[in-house]
Amino acid sequence: MAPVKARDRVERRLARLLAGLSPAAQIRLSGRPQVELDGQRLEPEAQLLLSLREKLGQPVWDETLSVERGRELTREDAALGAGPRSYPVGAVRELEVAGVPARHYAPDEAGARAPLLVYYHGGGLVAGDLDTHDFPCRVLCRHAGAHVLSIGYRLAPEHRFPAWVEDALAAYDWARANAAALGADPRRVAVGGDSAGGTLATVVAQERRGERAPALQLLIYPSVDISRLRGSHTLFASGFYLTAELIVWYLGHFLPAGEDPLDPRRSPLLAPQLGGLAPAIVVTSGFDPLRDEGEEYARRLEQAGTPVLARRFSGLFHGFINSGGVSPACLAALVEVAGMTRATLSRR
Secondary structure: OOOOOHHHHHHHHHHHHHHOOOHHHHHHHHOOOOOEEOOEEOOHHHHHHHHHHHHHOOOOOOOOOOHHHHHHHHHHHHHHHHOOOOOOOOEEEEEEEOOEEEEEEEOOOOOOOEEEEEEEOOOOOOOOOOOOOHHHHHHHHHHHOOEEEEEOOOOOOOOOOOHHHHHHHHHHHHHHHHOHHHOEEEEEEEEEEEOHHHHHHHHHHHHOOHHHOOOOEEEEOOOOOOOOOOHHHHHOOOOOOOOHHHHHHHHHHHOOOOOOOOOOOOOHHHOOOOOOOOOEEEEEEEEOOOHHHHHHHHHHHHHOOOOEEEEEEEEEEOOHHHOOOOOHHHHHHHHHHHHHHHHHHHOO
């Protein structure tokens, strides 16, 4: 993990202190009235965290921001949100899987072999890595009672499409072949991811249907259609962590001019056939530009006969799984997601 700067430590402690205040005090300290939009009320704790981010100064995500600086900012955000202490699991070790770095989290639970969740991190296919998603992977491992194999797939712009898709598929195939060696149940290998990682999990589920299908696809506020904007892109374009400006920055690096946004490997919502896929858990957050496309994907899966459990955390924002170390509300939501994962995989 990257070292934590002194200012980061102060900001973490401040965020945790503010998260412990009463809802009324959190709203007052946010400096604005209770945020209500599209029939939803932003959690007071989330409102204060977002206000704190603004007051500390937000980066400008335009063409002048380099890839290196964007990745650095992503790592800093993740380090702040993870909190000061590591979330305990049974064991953690570094691996190389299908030519890319990976990290294996083993649960601290006795008994029969636990399932295995192959996890793809978010970050717009440009940023994010094993460290930025160490905290949510630990929470999923502990509370889902599952092995988690986090995949450090290749990123744009250094690598062109479909490099990250190829890595996601190869990592899943490797996990199926090596689950027993990891101590996991080879009959219950699932895929999951958040945001752009959710894109990869959907593509793996679509490409590996039938006998090689995963036991579950866990999709956390997934990006599933980059071909057009929906209502939530306009409603939540600014002020809720993932902004329209940041989305454009990502697209500028992973979708060069002339490349096809309609390809189902980029926009899996556009796949012509969504039947016969692995059961899905589709998690969305209310204050998220990607909310509508994620919920549309859940509906299309259900219409095609694929079992779906859809859950919207209406008072939270895109990126909440990376804020659980300083926000009890975000942690509670992630623990709930882990519980849904445990329950679904226990029936497989």
